[in-house]
Amino acid sequence: xxxxxxxxxxxxxxxxxxxxxxxxxxxxxxxxxxxxxxxxxxxxxxxxxxxxxxxxxxxxxxxxxxxxxxxxxxxxxxxxxxxxxxxxxxxxxxxxxxxxxxxxxxxxxxxxxxxxxxxxxxxxxxxxxxxxxxxxxxxxxxxxxxxxxxxxxxxxxxxxxxxxxxxxxxxx
Numbered sequence: 001x002x003x004x005x006x007x008x009x010x011x012x013x014x015x016x017x018x019x020x021x022x023x024x025x026x027x028x029x030x031x032x033x034x035x036x037x038x039x040x041x042x043x044x045x046x047x048x049x050x051x052x053x054x055x056x057x058x059x060x061x062x063x064x065x066x067x068x069x070x071x072x073x074x075x076x077x078x079x080x081x082x083x084x085x086x087x088x089x090x091x092x093x094x095x096x097x098x099x100x101x102x103x104x105x106x107x108x109x110x111x112x113x114x115x116x117x118x119x120x121x122x123x124x125x126x127x128x129x130x131x132x133x134x135x136x137x138x139x140x141x142x143x144x145x146x147x148x149x150x151x152x153x154x155x156x157x158x159x160x161x162x163x164x165x166x167x168x169x170x171x172x
Contacts, residue, residue, distance in 0.1 A: 003111060004065035011073035018080055026079035029139040030072045033131055037067045049119040053112060062114060070100075078132075079139060089136055090129075097128035 015023060041063040044050065052062040074096055082089040101124045109115050116124065 008069035011069040028142045029135040030075040033135050048117045050114045052114050093132040101125035
């Protein structure tokens with residue numbers, strides 16, 4: 001329980017080093033991946049991808065500690081550091097997902113946080129890369145939509161009226 005709580009707290013504390021505007025900018029992707037992981041967590045009892053010791057409440061708390069903790073924060077960090085370049089994004093996301101799928105999963109399994117069942121480390125890594133591509137495309141679409149909405153926002157003055165007004169003020 002303490003390790004799960006630390007995962008969430010330390011993940012969120014790390015976000016104090018990112019500007020609030022960047023956190024808000026990349027939150028759509030972090031929320032989408034959180035939603036996807038929540039859906040997978042809900043169907044996990046049927047698929048038996050991983051197992052957490054304890055009852056259903058323990059399962060939900062364990063899943064949420066990862067979803068709202070390191071997965072959410074890592075998504076914001078990776079986007080902040082690499083959104084400008086898809087190859088860099090894939091590389092950085094691949095490195096983070098590799099770290100989680102291999103050494104961290106081994107550590108968490110030894111600590112008894114969870115145990116992979118019908119999902120091995122290689123599949124976990126592959127699915128994580130798939131999620132990364134999905135959320136990158138989603139965030140790119142959100143950025144494009146926001147830019148288009150900004151472009152069609154009504155302007156107070158047209159460029160012509162600004163020129164006419166500036167000429168009147170500079171002549172007088």
